[in-house]
Amino acid sequence: MQSFSLQEVKVTGGAFKNAQDVDLRYILSLNPDKLLAPYLIDAGLPLKAERYGNWESSGLDGHIGGHYLSALAMMYASTGNTELQKRLNYMVGQLAQCQAKNGNGYVGGIPQGKVFWERIHKGDIDGSSFGLNNTWVPLYNIHKLFAGLRDAYEYADNQQAKQVLIGLGDWFIELIRPLSDAQIQQILRTEHGGMNEAFADLYLLTKDKKYLETAQKISHRLILNPLLEKQDKLTGLHANTQIPKVIGFEKIAMLTGNADWSEAARFFWQNVSQTRTVAFGGNSVREHFNPTNDFSSMLKSNQGPETCNSFNMLRLSKALFLDKNDLSYLDFYERTLYNHILSSQHPQKGGFVYFTPIRPNHYRVYSQPETSMWCCVGSGLENHTKYGELIYSHTANDLFVNLFIPSTLDWKEKNIQLIQTTEFPYKNQSELVLKLAKSQNFSINIRYPKWAENVEILVNGKPHPTNAKPSDYVAIQKKWKSGDKVSVRFTTSTHLEYLPDNSNWAAFVHGPIVLAAKTSTADLVGLFADDSRMGHETKGKLYPIDKAYTLIGNPDTYTSKVKPTANLKFSLDSLTLQPFYEIHDARYQMYFQTFTQADFEAQKIKQRQQEAGALAMEAKTVDKVNCGEQQPEVDHLYKGEKSDSGYDDDGHFWRNTRSYISYQLQNKDLAGKSLEIHFSGNLKTDDVGILINDQPAKIITVKDKFIIIKADDKETVNVKISSENGKPTPRFHQIRIVKE
Structure with a gap:
């Protein structure tokens, strides 16, 4: 099975054509010189415009530039718009100048890149899931450039992009040449995108086996080996870190004839798509894989499935479909395309969604071109450029x-x-x-x-x-x-689809279309994101889950309450169900709790009590960071040395250290009166040092696995925890500033 080129397929109408047009406007609203600035800074060349703010100037500098190359190339292939080709050629030309200035094949926007890469070359490696030598996911960052250059050549026939890509690949091979396999695997602990796929692509372009050998060498064995054994070791892992690696495993398998690696990719896809994915095609809560038997954390969180995950799951689904010609990959692809990808862009105003909560009566936040430079903006720019890739x-x-x-x-x-x-899905x-x-x-x-x-x-x-x-x-x-x-x-007909954990939460699905109901337009705080570090998260209050609409009766009566009123619109008592991708600028309910009449009252009372406690805790919280959980740590400027992190069987993330870890929290308006540090294990206060804004912490008490510390009189609170004896500290789970 082979796909057609984007040039051969044109989307001509409907929601997907509209989404393509809206994305095109967003792409053209971005300034190439601002996106190029991190690369020029690193190469020591004069700037033509100041770089963008947000993530583009706080450690992930340059990552949107790589995505932008891909978006320009694919949108040009899909539409033939010559302005896109002009911008693409300009950006590749500027990157080539940066590469020439560097003189060794390297080009990148990573802050202090030359110093960072030299440390790696010498074997000075200290990394965790997202920090490598206290640099924010540098290989993930540069992978976006590898992919962008590949796409510029593949989709837009930019020959210069191919040469820059080969130079960059040769630089990387030289970078890791002195490192042992163990050191390379240590580097791969940190999120690195699809670097193995990038080198497989270089082999496809050049037929030089050194690139294929490198692709195999930089495949992460900690993830690959359990998949080869058909073992599910994914719970607690950062979800989008893993999916690009598996795309690489599948591509390498195709190039080498390694059936085991391809089967590992199939096993991963089956696991994620069938046991970790919700009705609209997304997966993960707060960016991590939740337990397959418990989706309660996703139901409660304002940080539901991440759009980047679905972006990459579609890429994996396409690769496996073309390899195996199994239509179950297309079923998943279609469901995710309509319900997550299409819904992740505002259909009139533009803007991309990071998290799509399934919490009842919550909402989504949309990016803005001048303020938002998140990872899901990068993948969002690409998502709506390539709708023609698998129609035929x-x-x-x-x-x-x-x-x-x-x-x-x-x-x-x-x-x-x-x-x-x-006119599908409105007409069958x-x-x-x-x-x-x-x-x-x-x-x-x-x-x-x-x-x-x-x-x-x-x-x-x-x-x-x-x-x-x-x-x-x-x-x-x-x-x-x-x-x-x-x-x-x-x-087609409407049916209920329950969460994979077999709980009593279900979504209405009509054909491949997930239905949801608008519930409110109140408290949509931060609906269109500002440039704050955490602008991609909702700021509006959480509405109690026990107040959400509930289905009461017997299973055979739930769908009988749904009455068609118009094309893909249905009444459900006072609610109107419609395609989820149509719902914007509003709170919504996608998942509904189901009860028999006998169970309803008892379960609601229990849930109401649990909700009251959780919402009370949130109400008294000024700021918090979950230790060991990737995005919260990034959002709170994590730094550390000789630190490990993980996920306990009881559902807690953790981080410890043999040196130090630190975070920056915000005590807005000095509302917080104390800090609570939750830990597990044995704590001897003499073995652990805690500094608040570089001063020894004033510990109020240590009780029930909580360290209670008096808050500082500053709005910015830097918390540093260190090991005083070089031995691992207890596992720290959460640091929270509270009002009482």
Whole structure:
């Protein structure tokens, strides 16, 4: 199975075309010179504009520039817009100048990059999940440039990008040449994107085996080995750190014929998509994989599935589909495309979503071009450029229709053109019309989706037998002539889909479309993000979960309450259900708790008590950081040496140290009166030093695994915890500034 190039497929209407157009405006609103500034700073070249703020000037400098190359290249391929090509060529040219100035093949925007990489080259390595020598995910950062240069060449035929990419690859090989395999694996503990895939791509471009050997060498064995043994070791891991590695495993497997690595990638996909994914296609809570048997943390959190995860799960699904020709990958791809990717961009004003909470009556935050430089802005720029990548696919002679999206296909190699006209999902039909220079004999294969209750195929108005089953293709083999028309009809229904943990929470799904209800437009604090470090998180209050709409009765009565009122709109008592991707600028409810009448009152009382305690704690909290949890630590400027982190079986993240760890918290308006440090293990106060703003902490008490410290009289609170004897400290779980 092969995909078509983006140049051969054009999206022509509907929600996806609108999303593409909105993304195009966002792309053109960004300033290439600002995105290039970190690279020019590192190379010692004069700036043409000051760099952007936010994540682009607080440690992840340059990462959006790499994503921007990819977005420019793919959007140019999809639309033919010449301004995109002009910008792409300009940026690649500027990067080439930076590379020439550096003189060793390196080009990057990482702060103090030359000093950092020299330490790595010498084997001076101290890393954790996101900090390598106290630098924020440097390999993840530079991977965006590797991918952007690859895309500039692959999608836009920029030859200079290929040369810059090869130079960068050769520099990296020289960088790690003195390091042992153990040292390389130590580096790979820190998030590094899909660096193994990047070198597999270099091999594809050059056929030089040194790149393929490097791709294998920089594949993270701590993740790969359990997958080879079909062991699930994912709970507690930072989710998006792992998915790009697995994309690399699959690509290397394809290039080497290593069936074991490909099976490892398939096992990972199966695990994540079937046991860790919610109805709209997303996974993770606060960026980490939650236990497969307990989604309660995701239901409670304002930090639901991260868009970057779905961006990468779609890339993995596409790779596995093309490798294995299994339509279950397309079923997942379609569900995630409509419900997470499409919903992750504001359809009128533009702006990308980082977290999509499933907490009832909560909402999402949208980025802004001048203020927001998050990872999900980078992947967001790319998400809406490539909707044409899997609408169709082909083998040597035959055509496959995979998705029902209004579009045109120009299969240049075969002189076959196809026009697909559809209003799906609002109408359950699609029309396919062929334009041929001369009659040809080939097969058109129409996907029979998993969600379709039946499929009817008409060829030039006459019924065609459909013996296929769901998640299969209906093959139509004939000699086709220009003007031939294939009509596809199917029926859909609404059903409840429960969370994978078998709890009593479920979402309404109609065909492949997840339905949700707008519940309120109140308290949408920070709806369009400012430039604050944590601007991607909602700031509005959490509404009590026990106040959310609940389904009460028997399982066979839940869906009978749903009454159609218009195309893909349904009434549910006082609520209106509609496609989740249509809901913006509002709080919403996607998941509904289900009860029998007998269980309802008892369970609600228990839940109300739990909610009251949790919300009371949040109300008295001024700021907090969860130790060992990636994004909260980054948000609070974590630094440390000789530190380990992990995830306990009881569901707590932790971090300890044989040297020191530090965080910066904010005590806004000096509202906090004390700090609470939660730990586990044995604590001897003489063995642990605690400084608050460089002064010894005034410990009030140590009780029930909490250290209570008097708050400082400054709004910025720097907390430093050190080992006084060089031995590991207890495990620290959370630091919280509280009002009482």
